[in-house]
Amino acid sequence: MNPTTAMEVWQAADAENFACLFRAQPGGVTVITADDGSGPVALTATSVSSVSVVPPMLVLSASDRSSATPTIVAAETLVVHFLDVVDLELAKLAATSGVDRFADRRLWSRLPSGEPIYDSVARKVRVRTVDRVRAGGATVLIAQALDVHSAPSAASHPLVYHDRTWRDLGDSYVI
Numbered sequence: 001m002n003p004t005t006a007m008e009v010w011q012a013a014d015a016e017n018f019a020c021l022f023r024a025q026p027g028g029v030t031v032i033t034a035d036d037g038s039g040p041v042a043l044t045a046t047s048v049s050s051v052s053v054v055p056p057m058l059v060l061s062a063s064d065r066s067s068a069t070p071t072i073v074a075a076e077t078l079v080v081h082f083l084d085v086v087d088l089e090l091a092k093l094a095a096t097s098g099v100d101r102f103a104d105r106r107l108w109s110r111l112p113s114g115e116p117i118y119d120s121v122a123r124k125v126r127v128r129t130v131d132r133v134r135a136g137g138a139t140v141l142i143a144q145a146l147d148v149h150s151a152p153s154a155a156s157h158p159l160v161y162h163d164r165t166w167r168d169l170g171d172s173y174v175i
Contacts, residue, residue: 026162026169029083031094032060033108033116034068034075040102040116041068044095046161048080056145058127061138067097073132073139077146079115082123083159085168090118091159092166122151 011017027046034041047061058080062069072078083091094101102108108118115126127143134140158169 023163026160026167029087029091029159029161029166030060031081031083031087031090031118031121032062032068032072032078033081033118034072034078035114035116036071036074036076038071040108041071042094042101042116042118043068043072044091048082051142057130057142058125058145059140059142061135061140064137064139069139073141075129077113077115077126077128078141078143079111079117080125080127081118081121082125084122085157085159087118087121088159088166090121122156124149 028048030045030048032043032045032048043062043066045060045062049059051057051059060080062072081087081090090107093099102116107120108116110116111126113126117124125145126147126149127145129141129143131142132139133142160167160169
């Protein structure tokens with residue numbers, strides 16, 4: 001064993017230390033929308049990851065603390081919007097408690113299949129939930145991609161959340 005490693009200080013994985021660990025890990029920002037028949041909901045999330053390309057599947061988690069979670073968990077299909085820096089206001093809207101995220105009818109519409117979508121977002125995927133797993137204070141959803149929308153963009157600058165701050169993952173980050 002490396003002497004430096006043996007002397008590292010490990011701390012208990014309590015809520016504070018665990019949250020601090022993940023604050024230091026940047027996450028791509030998404031907005032998840034759904035409607036289980038009770039009205040549209042939206043949730044800002046950094047917990048979306050690809051799982052498989054064949055078949056195309058992703059995983060996401062929805063916290064019990066969000067009022068949108070019951071609808072997202074109950075809905076058969078969802079839309080995951082992958083946000084760019086130009087979508088920052090939408091990220092903030094979907095992350096704000098107690099507001100009607102669909103009050104401005106100019107921002108959204110519905111797909112022919114019924115899911116609410118934010119029209120201005122260039123990259124999004126419609127998914128069908130195939131499994132739900134309870135994990136602590138959240139529900140993990142495993143979903144298969146049904147349709148992908150990726151509009152051409154001259155300069156895509158993904159929106160990233162890191163250490164409680166919205167960040168631009170622009171060209172200056174290319175190494």
